[in-house]
Amino acid sequence: xxxxxxxxxxYKRELSRFLRTAFQSVLAPxxxxxxxFIVFGAAIxxxxxxxxxxxxxxxxxxxxxxxxxxGETTSNSSxxxxxxxFTGTIYELLSAPVGVAETLIGFVGAAMTKSLILAAIILAxxxxxxxxxxxxxxxxxxxxxxxxxxxxxxxxxxGVWADNFEKLGIIPMLFLTPLTFLGGTxxxxxxxxxxxxxxxxxxxxxxxxxxxxxxxYGSSDVNIWISxxxxxxxxxxxxxxxxxxxxxxxxxxx
Amino acid sequence: xxPILELSGLTKVYPGGLKALDDVDLTIRKxxxxxxxxxxxAGKTTLIGAVCGLVRPSGxxxxxxxxDLACDWRRARARIGLVPQExxxxxxxxxxxxxxxxxxxxxLPPDPARIEEILRSLSLWDKRDERxxxxxxxxxxxxxxxxxxAHEPDLLFLDEPTAGVDVELRKGMWAIIDQMRARxxxxxxxxHYIEEAEEMADRVGVIRNGQIIAVDEKEALxxxxxxxxxxxxxxxxxQTLPPAIAQFPIGIEQGxxxxxxxxxxxxxxxxxxxxxxxxxxxxxxxxxxxIETRESSLEDIFVSLLGENAQ
Ligand SMILES: Nc1ncnc2c1ncn2[C@@H]1O[C@H](COP(=O)(O)OP(=O)(O)OP(=O)(O)O)[C@@H](O)[C@H]1O
Ligand SMILES: [Mg+2]
Numbered sequence: 001x002x003x004x005x006x007x008x009x010x011y012k013r014e015l016s017r018f019l020r021t022a023f024q025s026v027l028a029p030x031x032x033x034x035x036x037f038i039v040f041g042a043a044i045x046x047x048x049x050x051x052x053x054x055x056x057x058x059x060x061x062x063x064x065x066x067x068x069x070x071g072e073t074t075s076n077s078s079x080x081x082x083x084x085x086f087t088g089t090i091y092e093l094l095s096a097p098v099g100v101a102e103t104l105i106g107f108v109g110a111a112m113t114k115s116l117i118l119a120a121i122i123l124a125x126x127x128x129x130x131x132x133x134x135x136x137x138x139x140x141x142x143x144x145x146x147x148x149x150x151x152x153x154x155x156x157x158x159g160v161w162a163d164n165f166e167k168l169g170i171i172p173m174l175f176l177t178p179l180t181f182l183g184g185t186x187x188x189x190x191x192x193x194x195x196x197x198x199x200x201x202x203x204x205x206x207x208x209x210x211x212x213x214x215x216x217y218g219s220s221d222v223n224i225w226i227s228x229x230x231x232x233x234x235x236x237x238x239x240x241x242x243x244x245x246x247x248x249x250x251x252x253x254x
Numbered sequence: 255x256x257p258i259l260e261l262s263g264l265t266k267v268y269p270g271g272l273k274a275l276d277d278v279d280l281t282i283r284k285x286x287x288x289x290x291x292x293x294x295x296a297g298k299t300t301l302i303g304a305v306c307g308l309v310r311p312s313g314x315x316x317x318x319x320x321x322d323l324a325c326d327w328r329r330a331r332a333r334i335g336l337v338p339q340e341x342x343x344x345x346x347x348x349x350x351x352x353x354x355x356x357x358x359x360x361x362l363p364p365d366p367a368r369i370e371e372i373l374r375s376l377s378l379w380d381k382r383d384e385r386x387x388x389x390x391x392x393x394x395x396x397x398x399x400x401x402x403x404a405h406e407p408d409l410l411f412l413d414e415p416t417a418g419v420d421v422e423l424r425k426g427m428w429a430i431i432d433q434m435r436a437r438x439x440x441x442x443x444x445x446h447y448i449e450e451a452e453e454m455a456d457r458v459g460v461i462r463n464g465q466i467i468a469v470d471e472k473e474a475l476x477x478x479x480x481x482x483x484x485x486x487x488x489x490x491x492x493q494t495l496p497p498a499i500a501q502f503p504i505g506i507e508q509g510x511x512x513x514x515x516x517x518x519x520x521x522x523x524x525x526x527x528x529x530x531x532x533x534x535x536x537x538x539x540x541x542x543x544x545i546e547t548r549e550s551s552l553e554d555i556f557v558s559l560l561g562e563n564a565q
Contacts, residue, residue: 003328009358020346088342092401095306096359097332254268254300254309 002105006098010106014080018114025114026121029068033122036064037129040186051188052219057130062212063185065122066147069115070180070205073148074172077111077155082168085159085252094253100246104153104239111152112145119144132216140215146231147208153238160251179205189221204230257317258284258409258440259305264314266300266464274300276464278314282409287431287441289451289472291556292461298444299339301461302411306336318409332360335407337398339414339444345387349378352386353400360405372400375430392419399430410434412443416450428454448553458552460559468559472552479555480520483548484528486513489541498538502531513542520550 018025041057048056084090093103126132134140162168183205189197200206201222211227214220220227245252259282266275274297282288290298303309305316307327316323318330344352353369373379376396381389386397395415402410412431416424424447431441431454445451451458452472459469468475491510503517515531518524528547535542 003361005361005363006359009355012358013355016351084344087345088338088340089344091306091308091336091338091342092356092359094308095331095334095336097328097361098359099328249310253307254303 002101003098006096007102007106007109010093010098010103011109014107014110015113017080018076018110025072025118029072029118029122030125032068033064033125034129036060037126041129051191052217054217054219055130055132058132058217059188059213060186061123061126061130061132062216063183063209064126065119065144066183066205066209066212067180067185068118068122069144069147070151070176070208071172072118073111073115073151074155074158074176076114077107077152078159078162078168078172079155080107081156081159082162090252100243103246104156104242107156108149108152111155112148115144115148116141134216135218136215140212143212143215143228143231146228146235147212150231150235150238153235153242157238157241157245160245163251179203180209184209184221204234207231256284257281258319259442260315260317261301261305262315264301264304264316265312266297266304266309267312274464275304275311278461278464278466280459280466280469282440282442283457285435285438285440286456287435287443287454289455289458290442290444290461291448291451291458292444293560296461297464298461299413300464302336302413302442302444306334306411307331332405333408335402335405335410337395337402337410337412337415339417341391341394341398343386343394343397343401346385348383348385349373349389349397349400350382352397353404356401357404362405368406369404372403375433376400377426392423395419403434407439409440410442412441414444414446416445416447424450448551448556452552460556462560476520476550476552476555478519479550479558480518481516481550481554482518482520482524482528483550484515484524484531485546486515486532486535486542487544487546488512489543492540496538496540499531499534499540502527502534504531524549 037057040060045056045060050056051059081090084093158168158171182200183203184200189200189206189210192200207222207227207230210220210222211224211231214224214227244250259280261278261280264275264278264280265273267273278301290301292298300309304311305318305323319333321327321330323330347355350369350373353373354364354366357369358364370379373382376399378393378396378400381393386394389397395418399412399415415431416427419427428450431443434441443455455472457470458472458475460467470478485507488511492506492513493510495504495506502515504513504515506512507514515524515528517527525547528545532542532545
C-alpha cells in the first residue's frame with residue numbers, strides 16, 4: 001500500500017525546490033549548450049565528417065543532453081537528501097508515516113520531471129545552431145526518464161553516504177564527469193584506435209549515450225537493447241541499495 | 255485509563271557504546287500531559303527519537319495506540335506529532351507552505367481553513383508568506399509547532415518547546431498546550447524549566463543516565479517528596495534546644511539567632527506543624543521576631559532526586 005498523498009507532497013516539494021532556483025536551472029543548461037555548440041559544433045564540427053550519416057553538430061546533441069542530465073540529476077538529488085540531513089529537517093520525513101516507496105516515487109518522479117524540462121530547454125537551444133530531427137521521440141522521452149530515474153537514485157545514495165560537502169562533490173567530479181566525457185559524448189567509439197575502442201566499452205556511460213543517440217538517429221555504437229538493459233540494471237541496483245538503506249536506517253536514523 | 259503509549263525494556267546503545275536508554279519502562283495515559291525531566295544528556299531526546307522513528311532502538315518494545323511500532327509503524331506514526339529540540343526548518347520555504355507540506359506528508363488532504371486556524375492560534379498568520387529564515391528564533395519554534403499540529407496528531411512530543419522563548423511567549427505556549435489538552439491531545443514534553451512542569455504536567459518522570467528514576471502524578475510526587483522549610487528568627491540567641499521543642503524536626507542556625515524547621519510532606523502538614531511549633535515556643539517563653547516559611551518546589555524535589563541517585 002502506497003500513501004499517495006504523502007508521495008504527492010514529496011514530489012511537489014522537490015519540484016518547487018528546483019523551480020525556486022529556476023533562473024539558474026534554466027540559464028546554466030542554455031549557457032553550457034551554447035558554449036559546447038560554439039566550440040564543438042562550429043569551431044571543430046566544420047572540419048568533422050558526418051558520423052553514420054549524421055551531421056557532426058547534430059551528432060553531439062544526445063551526448064550533450066546526457067552530459068547535462070547526468071550531472072544535473074545526480075547533483076540535484078544528492079543535495080535534495082544531503083541538505084535535510086545536514087540541517088536536520090530530515091526529522092520530518094523520518095517521523096512521517098512514509099516508507100521507501102513514497103520517498104522514492106516522490107524523489108524520482110520529481111527528478112524525471114526536471115530532466116524533461118532540462119532536455120526541452122537544451123533541445124530548444126540546440127535548434128538555434130543545428131537542424132536535427134528525432135527518429136523515435138517517444139523512446140527518447142522514455143529513455144530520458146529512465147536515465148533520470150537511475151541517476152536521481154544514484155544521487156540519492158551519494159547524498160545519504162556523504163557526511164561532508166567534499167564527499168558530496170567528489171564522486172561526480174572523479175568518476176561521473178570523466179566517464180561522461182570519455183563515453184562517446186562528442187565522438188563515436190568507432191573513431192577510437194584499437195585497443196581503445198574495446199576498452200571504452202567497459203565504460204557504462206558509453207551505453208547510455210549510445211542508447212539516447214539511437215532514439216535520435218536510429219543508429220548507434222552499441223545495440224539499443226544492450227543500452228536499455230544496462231540502464232535498467234543500474235536502476236535496479238540503485239533501488240536495491242536504497243531499499244537496504246531504508247531498512248537498516250543506515251546514515252539516516254541514529 | 256487506557257494507555258496511549260507503552261514502552262517496555264526500551265534500550266538504546268549508540269555506536270561507540272554509549273547507553274543512552276537503559277531498560278526504560280513507561281506508560282503514557284490518554285489525554286495526559288507528561289513532563290519528562292532530566293539533566294543534559296539524560297536520554298530525553300533519544301527516548302522521543304525512538305518513538306518517532308529517528309533512533310533505532312537496540313532493544314525493547316514500543317506500542318502506540320495499540321500498534322506495535324516495530325511493524326505497524328505507519329498507522330501509529332500518522333497520529334504522532336513531533337516538535338524537535340533543534341530549530342531545523344527549511345529556511346527558504348514560506349511559513350504557510352511549510353505547514354501545508356507537513357499535513358500532506360502525513361497523508362491528509364489539504365485543508366486551508368485548518369492551517370489558518372493553526373497559524374492564527376500560534377500568532378503566525380501575519381507571517382504566513384514570510385520565508386522561515388526571516389523569522390525570529392521564537393517564531394521559528396512556533397512554526398515547528400504548527401508543522402507538528404498540521405496533521406492533527408493525537409499524541410504530541412514537545413522536546414523543550416520553550417527553550418529560548420521569552421517569558422510572555424512562554425505563557426502563550428502554555429496556553430496553547432492547554433488548548434491542545436482540551437482537545438484531547440496527549441502531550442509528552444521535556445523541559446529544563448521545572449516550574450513549567452509544575453505548572454502544566456499531570457504526571458512527571460525523571461530520567462537520569464538513561465534510566466527512569468521516578469514516575470508519578472505531580473501531586474503525589476510533591477506530597478511524597480515535598481517539604482516545608484521554616485526559619486524562625488529569635489529575639490535572643492539560643493545555644494541548645496530546650497526540651498519543650500525538641501520533638502520538632504528543627505535545628506539551630508546562624509549562631510543561635512534562628513531556628514530552622516524542615517519537615518512535612520508537601521500536603522501542607524508541614525505548615526500545621528510550624529504553627530504548632532510557634533505555639534510551643536510561646537508556651538516555653540521563647541520570644542521570636544520573624545517567621546518565614548516555604549514549600550519546596552518541584553525543582554527542589556528534582557534536584558534532591560538527582561542528588562540521591564548520584565550516590
Ligand atoms: N547520534 C548520537 N550518537 C552518539 N551518541 C549520541 C547521539 N545522540 C545522543 N547521544 C548521546 O546520548 C546521550 C543522551 O542524549 P540525549 O540527546 O537523548 O539527551 P537529552 O536528555 O535530550 O539531553 P538535553 O537535555 O541536553 O537535550 C548523550 O550522552 C549523548 O551524547
Ligand atoms: Mg534533548
